[in-house]
Structure formats: C-alpha cells, structure tokens
Amino acid sequence: MHLPAHEFVKPATLAEGLSLLQSAAGEIKPVAGGTDVIYNMRGRLFQPDVLLSVRELPELQGVRSAAGGRMRLGAGSRLTDLERSPELAAYPMLVRALRSVASRHVRNMATLGGNLCLDTRCWYTNQTAEWRQAKGPCLKNGVNVCHAIQSSEVCVALNASDIAPALIAHGARVTLACADGERELLLADFYTDDGVAHTLRRADELMVAVTLPPPPADAVFVKETARKGNDFSYGVIAAAGEVAGELVTGLTLVMGSLTTRPVSLVEPVRLIATQGLTDTAIAAAAAATREELGALTNLYTPAAYKSTLARALVTEALQRLRGAAA
Ligand SMILES: Cc1cc2nc3c(=O)[nH]c(=O)nc-3n(C[C@H](O)[C@H](O)[C@H](O)COP(=O)(O)OP(=O)(O)OC[C@H]3O[C@@H](n4cnc5c(N)ncnc54)[C@H](O)[C@@H]3O)c2cc1C
Ligand code: SF4
Structure with a gap:
C-alpha cells in the first residue's frame, strides 16, 4: 500500500x-x-503531516567511552554497527540482544x-487498514x-x-533532548503501563543517547520466538550480576514482550540474592514471577502460555547464569 501524503524533513543538526x-x-x-514507522504508515495506523528524519543527525551517532568506565551509544546508531562495534565487545549479552532483532536486512x-x-503492538494493530475499519x-x-x-x-x-x-x-540511562535542554533518566523508568x-x-x-555503566561480570539473554532470525519475541529475559559459585551479587532480571512495558522482577531477584543459585531457589524464583507481570493478555499467544513461558524463561536464564560462572 502506498504511503499517505506527508512532508519529509531532514534537519542537518540536532x-x-x-x-x-x-x-x-x-x-x-x-x-x-523507518522499519516500523513506514510499515505502520502504510497500514494507516497513523498519518503524520511531517516525518522528521533523525537517523543521520551527527549528535546521535557512534559509540564512545564516557567518564567512570561508562559507554555512550548514540540513539541514531544502526543495530548492525552496534553489534559489530569493538567498544561493545565487553557487553556480550547486549550484543546477543542486538543480533536477536529481526533479520540482517532490518538491522541494517x-x-x-x-x-x-x-510503538506498542497487538493483533488489531497488525491488521490491514480495511480490516481495522470494519472493527x-x-x-x-x-x-x-x-x-x-x-x-x-x-x-x-x-x-x-x-x-x-x-x-x-x-x-x-537514556538522554532525551528538547529545544530547552537535556534530561537523563533510567531506561527502566522510561516506559509506562x-x-x-x-x-x-x-x-x-x-x-x-543511551549510557551504559561498566559491564557486569556475568549476563545472559534468552529470546523465545516462532521463527529465529526474523521475528518479534513471544518473550525475552535479560539477566545480569556477578556470580561466584551459587552466590550472586547485583542481580537484575528483566522480562520483555509479555506486557506493555519491560518488567524488572523484584521477588525472584530477592529469592536468589538471599538463597543463591540453588535448584530450590531457582524453582521458587520462577514460581514467584507470574504475579509480578500483572494481567497477562491473549495477545499473540494465550495468557496461559505466557505464564508458562515466563517461568521457563526465568528458569533458563538463572540456570545459564549459574553455568556461566561454572
Ligand atoms: C520483519 C520485522 C521484524 C522485526 N523483528 C523485531 C524483533 O525481533 N525485535 C525487535 O525488537 N524489533 C523488531 N522489529 C521492529 C523494528 O524494526 C525494530 O525495533 C527497529 O529497531 C526499529 O528501529 P527504526 O530505527 O527502524 O525505528 P523507526 O521505525 O524509525 O521508529 C520507531 C519508533 O521510534 C521513534 N523514534 C525513532 N528514533 C527516535 C529518536 N531518536 N527519538 C525519539 N523517537 C524516535 C519513531 O517515531 C517511532 O515511533 C521488526 C520489524 C520488522 C519489519
Ligand atoms: S491493545 Fe486495544 S487499544 Fe491497544 S492498540 Fe490493541 S486494540 Fe487498540
């Protein structure tokens, strides 16, 4: 379907x-x-008067070291360039997540x-304009x-x-800019319900830009999808921390694609922090996960499948984390 009429502007500077x-x-x-915007405009999900091209803005490019061992990633960086960036080699879990997005063509x-x-997705937004018009x-x-x-x-x-x-x-952390200045916030606080x-x-x-603290000692990323190499997730989990035997410090567990915002798990993290990466604690952490996800919908997969998937993802991530340090 052709694109709705719009003006395309390409500013030279931020x-x-x-x-x-x-x-x-x-x-x-x-x-x-434009891999999402153009697709959605063709489907008439939105029809802005103006498209403001930001990909080539010089201020949004590249990866560079920042103070305190941090790393600054320009928001306009292509996923292909990030996954190949030597500076990000110290963040293998992030590189794995970057490589898990869609296909090479999309990531280019x-x-x-x-x-x-x-933009958020559901099966209604995924239909043609004619189909949605009928609804x-x-x-x-x-x-x-x-x-x-x-x-x-x-x-x-x-x-x-x-x-x-x-x-x-x-x-x-993410940096957002407007004409009056910049603000920075934790990416965890950037999303709403x-x-x-x-x-x-x-x-x-x-x-x-996105700013990363120094890399964690251990981290894993697990994605469950229908077709590897070209598809959105049914569910993902990212875990990071420092593992020594069964002990973990600074553990984070974050689930995506199951709800309207990525969810940072609290009780499963507390269980592992206090009990260690034992089989019993991993099972308890997996069991505690469902409650923290809130209401699960039948979007893309049934809610009951999502509950099972969430438990399985937490179990796999924690087992891999234990294995990473073995
Ligand atoms: C076949 C296919 C498979 C896909 N599979 C996956 C997948 O497996 N995992 C996944 O995560 N995604 C997937 N996607 C979704 C999408 O392609 C990616 O998330 C991609 O990274 C979006 O980046 P983009 O630069 O093309 O975004 P665009 O389409 O240009 O923009 C996306 C949104 O971000 C906004 N935006 C862009 N840049 C900025 C900025 N600097 N500041 C403020 N707002 C901004 C736009 O206004 C828009 O709302 C897939 C898409 C396709 C077509
Ligand atoms: S979840 Fe409901 S409100 Fe949101 S896009 Fe889908 S149909 Fe519309």
Missing part, C-alpha cells in the same frame, strides 16, 4: 531538528530507520532509538474502546523491543 519539533503546527513524527536500517521508542477505531485513535481486551480501559498492546530488557538489566503513551518521551523531545 538543534535544527528540535526546533522543528517545538514549532510544528501539525502532527510531526520522528523517523530513524534499524536504529537503537527506534527500537527503544518502538472501528480504538484507544490508539482516541476512542474509548479496546478490541483486543474489551474490558480494558487502557491500551494493553505489547512492548516488543528486544533491546530494552537487555539495556535495563545493565542499568542503562499505557500502550498509547507508552514512554515518558514528550512530543518535543528526541532520544539522543
């Missing part, structure tokens, strides 16, 4: 882009690799910022109806970013 965002009269949407276009700001609009179009979960008053579409859980497990306004990014802001 300042110019932010000024355009601030002064926009109609709806203006950032586009980076896709960017880090686009992945982290990826009518939903919360994403300003109407107080959710077709996916009819009893829901908020949009429950899923956050399908594979990279967000990996970065959150690393304790990453509302599939429509699913991040804290304001309309006049762009994501500029």
Whole structure:
C-alpha cells in the first residue's frame, strides 16, 4: 500500500531538528530507520503531516567511552554497527540482544532509538487498514474502546523491543533532548503501563543517547520466538550480576514482550540474592514471577502460555547464569 501524503524533513543538526519539533503546527513524527514507522504508515495506523528524519543527525551517532568506565551509544546508531562495534565487545549479552532483532536486512536500517521508542503492538494493530475499519477505531485513535481486551480501559498492546530488557538489566540511562535542554533518566523508568503513551518521551523531545555503566561480570539473554532470525519475541529475559559459585551479587532480571512495558522482577531477584543459585531457589524464583507481570493478555499467544513461558524463561536464564560462572 502506498504511503499517505506527508512532508519529509531532514534537519542537518540536532538543534535544527528540535526546533522543528517545538514549532510544528501539525502532527510531526520522528523517523530513524523507518522499519516500523513506514510499515505502520502504510497500514494507516497513523498519518503524520511531517516525518522528521533523525537517523543521520551527527549528535546521535557512534559509540564512545564516557567518564567512570561508562559507554555512550548514540540513539541514531544502526543495530548492525552496534553489534559489530569493538567498544561493545565487553557487553556480550547486549550484543546477543542486538543480533536477536529481526533479520540482517532490518538491522541494517534499524536504529537503537527506534527500537527503544518502538510503538506498542497487538493483533488489531497488525491488521490491514480495511480490516481495522470494519472493527472501528480504538484507544490508539482516541476512542474509548479496546478490541483486543474489551474490558480494558487502557491500551494493553505489547512492548516488543528486544533491546530494552537487555539495556535495563545493565542499568542503562537514556538522554532525551528538547529545544530547552537535556534530561537523563533510567531506561527502566522510561516506559509506562499505557500502550498509547507508552514512554515518558514528550512530543518535543528526541532520544539522543543511551549510557551504559561498566559491564557486569556475568549476563545472559534468552529470546523465545516462532521463527529465529526474523521475528518479534513471544518473550525475552535479560539477566545480569556477578556470580561466584551459587552466590550472586547485583542481580537484575528483566522480562520483555509479555506486557506493555519491560518488567524488572523484584521477588525472584530477592529469592536468589538471599538463597543463591540453588535448584530450590531457582524453582521458587520462577514460581514467584507470574504475579509480578500483572494481567497477562491473549495477545499473540494465550495468557496461559505466557505464564508458562515466563517461568521457563526465568528458569533458563538463572540456570545459564549459574553455568556461566561454572
Ligand atoms: C520483519 C520485522 C521484524 C522485526 N523483528 C523485531 C524483533 O525481533 N525485535 C525487535 O525488537 N524489533 C523488531 N522489529 C521492529 C523494528 O524494526 C525494530 O525495533 C527497529 O529497531 C526499529 O528501529 P527504526 O530505527 O527502524 O525505528 P523507526 O521505525 O524509525 O521508529 C520507531 C519508533 O521510534 C521513534 N523514534 C525513532 N528514533 C527516535 C529518536 N531518536 N527519538 C525519539 N523517537 C524516535 C519513531 O517515531 C517511532 O515511533 C521488526 C520489524 C520488522 C519489519
Ligand atoms: S491493545 Fe486495544 S487499544 Fe491497544 S492498540 Fe490493541 S486494540 Fe487498540
């Protein structure tokens, strides 16, 4: 299907882009690799008046070391360049997550910022415009109806970013810029439970960079999907910490693709921190996971499958973490 009419603007600098965002009269949407935006515009999920191209903004490029052993990743960096970057070799779990996204062709276009700001998805949004027209609009179009979960008053579409859980497990921070300055927040705090306004990014802001603390000693990433090498996840988990025998310090466990935001697990982490990576503690951590995910929907996979998958992902991640240190 052809793209709806729109103006395409390509600012030369970040300042110019932010000024355009601030002064926009109609709806203006950032586009980076366009692997999601263009697809969604063809499907008439949204029809902005202006597309603001950010992928080649010089301020959003590259990977470089920052103070305190941290690493700064430009939000406009292509996933292919990041996964090959020598600076990121010290973060093998993140590289694994980057490589798990879609296919080589998609990753040659896709960017880090686009992945982290990826619009939420459900089976309704995945249909053609004609199909959706027959159902009518939903919360994403300003109407107080959710077709996916009819009893829901908020949009429950899923956050399908594979990279967000990996970065959150690393304790990453994001930098957002507007014409008046910059702010930085933990990526873990960037997402909300509302599939429509699913991040804290304001309309006049762009994501500029992601900053990573020094790499953890041990980390694992597990993705479950229908077809490896070209598909969104049914569920992912990222885990990081320092393992010594059965003891783990600084453990993080983050699940993605099961809910509207990536979820940082609390009780499973507490169980492992106090009891160690024993079989009994791993089983208890897996059992404690379901409650922290909140209401699971029948989006893409049945809710009961998601419960089972969540337990399996926690078990596998913790077993691999134990194995990583063996
Ligand atoms: C066949 C296929 C398979 C896919 N499989 C996966 C998968 O396995 N895992 C996965 O995680 N994703 C997957 N995707 C989704 C998507 O391609 C990737 O997440 C990709 O990284 C998006 O990056 P992009 O630069 O193309 O984003 P775009 O499409 O350009 O933008 C995506 C969103 O981010 C916003 N945005 C982009 N850059 C910025 C910025 N700097 N500041 C503020 N907002 C910004 C846009 O406005 C838009 O809302 C798949 C897509 C396709 C087509
Ligand atoms: S989850 Fe509901 S409100 Fe959200 S996009 Fe899907 S149908 Fe619309």
